[in-house]
Amino acid sequence: MPSYFGDQPGTVMSKHLSGSQIVCEALLNEGVSVVFGIPGGAILPLYAVLSQYPDLRHILSRHEQGAAHSADGYARSTGKVGVAFATSGPGATNLVTGLATAMMDSVPMVAITGQVGRAAIGTDAFQETDITGATLPVTKHNYLVMRAEDLGATIHEAFHIARTGRPGPVLIDIPKDVFTEMGEYDPDAPIDLPGYNVPGKADESQIDAAARLINEAERPVILAGHGVVLSRSFDELKELAEKAQIPVVTTLLGISSFPEDHVLSTGFPGMHGMAYASLAVDQADLIINFGSRFDDRIVGDAKRFSTGSKKIHVDIDPAEINKSIRVDAPVVGNLKDVFGQLIPKVKQTTHVEWLQHIEHLKAEHPSLKIPESDRLMGQHVVKALSDVTKGDAIITTGVGQHQMWAAQHYQFKNANSWLSSGGAGTMGYEVPSAIGAQVGNPDKLVWSICGDGGFQMTLMELATAVENHLPVKYAILNNNHLGMITQWQGFFYNGDYQAETYTANPDFVKLAEAYGIKGIRVRTQDELEAAINEANAHDGPVVVDFVIEKVDDLYPMIPAGQSVQELIEDPN
Amino acid sequence: MASGNGTHQRTISALVQDKPGVLARISGLFRRRGFNIASLAVGRSERPGFSRMTFVVEGPDEVVRHVAAQLDRLIDVVEVHDITESNIVWRELALIKVSAPASSRGEVLELTNVYRANVIDIGVESLTLEISGGRQKIDSLIELLKRFGLLEVIRTGRVATLRGTLVEGEDDGLFQADASKPTYILPVPTGETGSV
Ligand SMILES: Cc1ncc(C[n+]2csc(CCOP(=O)(O)OP(=O)(O)O)c2C)c(N)n1
Ligand SMILES: [Mg+2]
Numbered sequence: 001m002p003s004y005f006g007d008q009p010g011t012v013m014s015k016h017l018s019g020s021q022i023v024c025e026a027l028l029n030e031g032v033s034v035v036f037g038i039p040g041g042a043i044l045p046l047y048a049v050l051s052q053y054p055d056l057r058h059i060l061s062r063h064e065q066g067a068a069h070s071a072d073g074y075a076r077s078t079g080k081v082g083v084a085f086a087t088s089g090p091g092a093t094n095l096v097t098g099l100a101t102a103m104m105d106s107v108p109m110v111a112i113t114g115q116v117g118r119a120a121i122g123t124d125a126f127q128e129t130d131i132t133g134a135t136l137p138v139t140k141h142n143y144l145v146m147r148a149e150d151l152g153a154t155i156h157e158a159f160h161i162a163r164t165g166r167p168g169p170v171l172i173d174i175p176k177d178v179f180t181e182m183g184e185y186d187p188d189a190p191i192d193l194p195g196y197n198v199p200g201k202a203d204e205s206q207i208d209a210a211a212r213l214i215n216e217a218e219r220p221v222i223l224a225g226h227g228v229v230l231s232r233s234f235d236e237l238k239e240l241a242e243k244a245q246i247p248v249v250t251t252l253l254g255i256s257s258f259p260e261d262h263v264l265s266t267g268f269p270g271m272h273g274m275a276y277a278s279l280a281v282d283q284a285d286l287i288i289n290f291g292s293r294f295d296d297r298i299v300g301d302a303k304r305f306s307t308g309s310k311k312i313h314v315d316i317d318p319a320e321i322n323k324s325i326r327v328d329a330p331v332v333g334n335l336k337d338v339f340g341q342l343i344p345k346v347k348q349t350t351h352v353e354w355l356q357h358i359e360h361l362k363a364e365h366p367s368l369k370i371p372e373s374d375r376l377m378g379q380h381v382v383k384a385l386s387d388v389t390k391g392d393a394i395i396t397t398g399v400g401q402h403q404m405w406a407a408q409h410y411q412f413k414n415a416n417s418w419l420s421s422g423g424a425g426t427m428g429y430e431v432p433s434a435i436g437a438q439v440g441n442p443d444k445l446v447w448s449i450c451g452d453g454g455f456q457m458t459l460m461e462l463a464t465a466v467e468n469h470l471p472v473k474y475a476i477l478n479n480n481h482l483g484m485i486t487q488w489q490g491f492f493y494n495g496d497y498q499a500e501t502y503t504a505n506p507d508f509v510k511l512a513e514a515y516g517i518k519g520i521r522v523r524t525q526d527e528l529e530a531a532i533n534e535a536n537a538h539d540g541p542v543v544v545d546f547v548i549e550k551v552d553d554l555y556p557m558i559p560a561g562q563s564v565q566e567l568i569e570d571p572n
Numbered sequence: 573m574a575s576g577n578g579t580h581q582r583t584i585s586a587l588v589q590d591k592p593g594v595l596a597r598i599s600g601l602f603r604r605r606g607f608n609i610a611s612l613a614v615g616r617s618e619r620p621g622f623s624r625m626t627f628v629v630e631g632p633d634e635v636v637r638h639v640a641a642q643l644d645r646l647i648d649v650v651e652v653h654d655i656t657e658s659n660i661v662w663r664e665l666a667l668i669k670v671s672a673p674a675s676s677r678g679e680v681l682e683l684t685n686v687y688r689a690n691v692i693d694i695g696v697e698s699l700t701l702e703i704s705g706g707r708q709k710i711d712s713l714i715e716l717l718k719r720f721g722l723l724e725v726i727r728t729g730r731v732a733t734l735r736g737t738l739v740e741g742e743d744d745g746l747f748q749a750d751a752s753k754p755t756y757i758l759p760v761p762t763g764e765t766g767s768v
Contacts, residue, residue: 132593136600141647144593161647195589195650319641 014186019148019179020049023112024056026155029187032083033057034074034439036067040087041127043114045179059439059468062460064091066432068098069458072107073436076419077394079232081108081162082436088114089127092173093134097426099169100138104423105253106230108167110158111139115175118146132173140168146175148183157191164198166317167230199316201341202333209329210288210312211345217286217310219354220246221266223298226253226422227291227316227335234258234415236339237290243343245350247358249277251292253422256412260391266358267367270298272404275365275556275569280358282564284309291315291335294325295423296561304563314338365569367556368408375549376525378402378477382409384528385447385475388536393445394419394437398430398454400484401554402477406449428457431474435461438470445473445536452478452505462515465541473535474543479550480505490552491559512543520544580633581610583626583662583732584640587651590616590623594648598625601642607631611664611729622650626662626731655732662732665704667692668714671721672699680720687713698723 017025023046027035034057039047050058061067064086071082082102086095092113102109116125132142141161145154151174158170214220228237234257241248241258247266248258252273258265267274269281281287281298287309292298294313299305302324313320313327314335321330331338370379382405385393391413397403397420412418419437421429434448455476465472485500512519518538522531522545535542555570588594595614602609610628617624629639640654668689672680677699684691684701687709693700701717703710707730714725 133596136597137604193647196647317645319638319645321641323638 014184016182017185018045018049019151019174019181019183020046021052022148022151022183022185023155023174023179024049024053025185026152026187027083028053028055030156030159031080034059035083035085036061036070036074036436037085038062038064038067038087038091039085040089040091040114042088042116042176043085043091043112043174043179044087045176046085046112046114046174058085059435059464061432062463063458064094065097065428066435066458066461066464068095068109068111069101069426069429069432070436070439070461070464071109071111072098072102072429073396073419073433074440075102075107075109075436076105076229076433077416077437078440079416080440081110081159084109084111086111086113087127088116088131088176089129091127092131093129095171096135096138097424097428099135099171101421101424101426101429102169103138103140105226105421106167107169108162109169110155110162111169111171113171113173114179115144115173117177118175119177121175131171135171138169139171140166142171142173144173144175145178148178148181149185151178151183152185152187153189153191156187156189157193160191160193161196165196199318199333201337202314202331204341206329206331206333207338207341207345210314210331211342213286213310213312213329214244214246214288214342215347215349218351219284219309219357220244220286220288220351221280221284221309222246222248223269223281223287223289223292224248224250224254224257225290225292226251227314228254228257229416231291231316231335232416233290233335233339236336236343238262240339240343240346243348244346245355246288247280247355249273249281251295251298251422252407252420253418254292255407255420256414256416256418259413260411261413266362268407270295271300271558271560272408272554272556273298274367274408275567276358276361276367278556278558278564278567279361279365281306282308283357286310286312288312289314289327293320293323296324299324300558301561301563304565365556367569369570370409371551373549374525376523376528376546377551378405378479378483378546378548379409380525380528381475381477381522381546381548382406382449384532385449386410388529388532389445389447393417393447394441396420396430396434396437396446396448398449398451399425399427400451400453400482401479401487401551402449402451402483404554405477410449427451427454430454431458432461432464434472434474435465435468435470438465438472439468446471447473447475450474450476451483452476452480452502452508453482455508456505459511462512462517462541462543466516470541471539472541474541476508476543476545477548478505478508478545479548481550483550483552484554486550486552487554491557508543508545518542522546579608579630580636581628581630582636582639582654582656583628583660583730584643585653585655585732586625586627586643586649587617587619588623588625589648589650590621591648594623597646597648598643601646602629602639605631605635605639605642607636607639611727613729613731626729628730653734655734659735660732661735662706662730663704664707664710664728664730665702666710666714666725666727667700667702668717668722668726669693669698669700669724670717671697671723673697676720680717683713683716689713
């Protein structure tokens with residue numbers, strides 16, 4: 001491990017340091033350059049040494065949930081491990097939503113929390129929460145470190161666990177007096193994790209079985225999941241798809257793993273996906289799943305999911321194989337390695353009839369028709385954002401109708417430019433995740449597509465953007481509604497609308513101005529392009545309040561737990 | 573192993589790191605997936621710093637079949653084997669305090685002998701027996717002792733290991749019955765078989 005303070009690898013000797021110093025040196029040795037956090041009593045000893053480590057940039061969030069989502073946005077957009085700090089008790093519990101969001105989407109993160117002093121643990125001391133107990137189900141692993149001398153090894157272990165295998169968040173809880181205790185730190189101490197295996201290459205027999213199915217298939221479809229993004233296998237995916245001329249659909253989190261202007265790109269299937277993508281999956285004779293967990297939003301009714309197809313499932317996590325869908329050819333390994341093994345065994349071929357049929361499906365089921373209206377619709381906004389930014393921006397979203405419109409209508413050019421809470425569906429993710437993405441990609445244009453609901457869950461982070469000169473552009477798709485709730489109540493509760501209307505939304509332009517941020521309001525389709533250009537040109541954060549029509553239908557839609565037979569394309 | 577109402581039992585053997593909180597991680601996983609832990613035995617293993625756990629878990633078949641893979645995901649779990657269908661020997665231990673006044677003591681002792689249980693405590697009105705073996709053997713002794721008046725029954729979880737030989741042996745030396753249909757037929761002891 002390269003050492004922050006050693007000259008030559010191998011010449012570093014262990015150092016006698018305080019717990020806080022060990023934390024900082026270990027973070028630097030892990031390549032961490034930025035952390036998001038909020039201090040508090042139990043973690044103050046760590047903050048007390050930060051001035052000694054100017055290379056460790058601390059960004060002061062306004063809420064620990066924001067710190068966690070910022071670390072998540074940083075991690076997703078850069079591929080590095082995101083780091084968040086929080087104090088004990090409420091500081092730590094405020095992280096929980098962020099950890100759960102990262103856990104569901106396999107995002108590499110390390111959270112460091114202060115804990116009450118060792119002697120006070122278990123006594124219901126002031127600001128004591130059993131955070132390792134509370135976060136058991138929402139972390140890949142967690143630690144309570146009771147000795148300063150264990151800190152260094154624990155932190156290196158935590159990073160190893162967070163970033164390898166199926167990535168995920170790891171929490172390290174550190175009692176206040178462990179930060180101040182002196183201990184040895186040896187950055188080169190080997191990691192000893194007898195119970196942790198990181199899959200690399202897959203068994204050749206599994207590869208052969210998969211290659212055979214691919215070479216025999218007449219109507220194959222590739223389902224590209226978040227695993228392609230996490231393993232950065234964009235080029236490999238493209239190579240395989242092109243070699244065997246296989247259409248590619250993505251999951252919601254697989255979006256941007258395959259260029260959307262590619263002829264083989266076939267959209268995303270599932271609940272609010274494109275009808276042609278769902279139909280292609282349904283009519284395929286082979287589904288090749290790369291790094292998706294056959295999520296229920298894709299599968300619907302498992303018994304009726306693509307019944308005519310064989311299935312190949314490539315996943316780094318053996319526990320995902322056969323979890324929800326029985327597969328014919330499981331392949332356990334790191335996607336990048338698996339692509340390397342598989343591509344030479346897949347025959348160069350084409351599937352003319354099938355590809356023609358897919359083109360036919362795309363033509364017959366356009367799926368992305370924007371409703372005719374003189375008013376401003378959410379789809380218009382996303383379409384304009386996509387056109388003006390040429391599909392080049394990093395997009396983050398909240399959860400709801402705006403998220404689906406963003407997924408459907410933004411045409412992603414670049415790999416890994418789509419950040420959205422797919423598994424947890426966390427409203428409020430949009431505001432802080434964009435901050436993390438901008439910190440990690442200072443030269444890129446970051447647009448956060450927000451719901452007016454989600455925006456109000458984490459809008460305090462606007463101050464973080466201002467304070468750190470982060471030019472994030474916030475597009476609020478303001479329908480004065482919890483639009484997705486309106487839609488579900490319309491569909492599934494006979495239009496008995498409850499608690500879905502906002503009658504007291506703030507004036508978002510004035511709100512932006514109160515933060516010292518440029519605010520723009522857009523009410524008509526005509527104003528779209530100019531406003532987006534103005535926001536892009538502005539050297540600083542911008543909030544654009546797009547006042548859109550409330551609609552209670554978002555199509556296509558496959559109701560939860562149903563199959564493609566129940567697909568509602570567009571009732572009008 | 574079927575156990576009525578669509579649920580299945582599986583026997584899992586796991587080698588885990590001997591650290592605080594390991595059991596909480598494992599039981600949390602079972603709870604979340606809706607598995608019931610029918611029995612659990614934990615103890616230090618032959619490797620210093622590692623414990624061995626044997627669980628019998630119950631749940632819907634497809635879900636329980638997945639349990640080993642889920643467990644293996646936990647960082648502190650070093651090795652997991654679903655040994656349900658393997659050639660294993662397994663044992664449970666029970667302590668049974670049974671009412672045994674002079675009038676019935678002889679009969680209780682006779683059962684104790686037949687089952688090769690041990691008397692480990694003698695009271696004026698009661699006897700405490702120790703029995704180890706397969707579940708059905710223990711179940712059937714308990715069943716037979718019921719009419720004398722059971723005062724207390726304490727059972728351990730199942731501990732299991734793969735057999736060292738390739739020869740399929742008797743499961744518990746006394747019973748080879750279908751586990752889904754417990755039988756309470758008194759076995760005829762066949763002398764020293766040495767396997768109980
Ligand atoms: C933290 C959280 N609470 C509640 C929900 C349930 N929920 C899903 S979508 C939605 C409405 C979102 O409203 P808004 O952010 O305005 O987006 P819109 O659907 O209107 O585009 C709600 C309440 C959620 N996903 N996350
Ligand atoms: Mg809304």
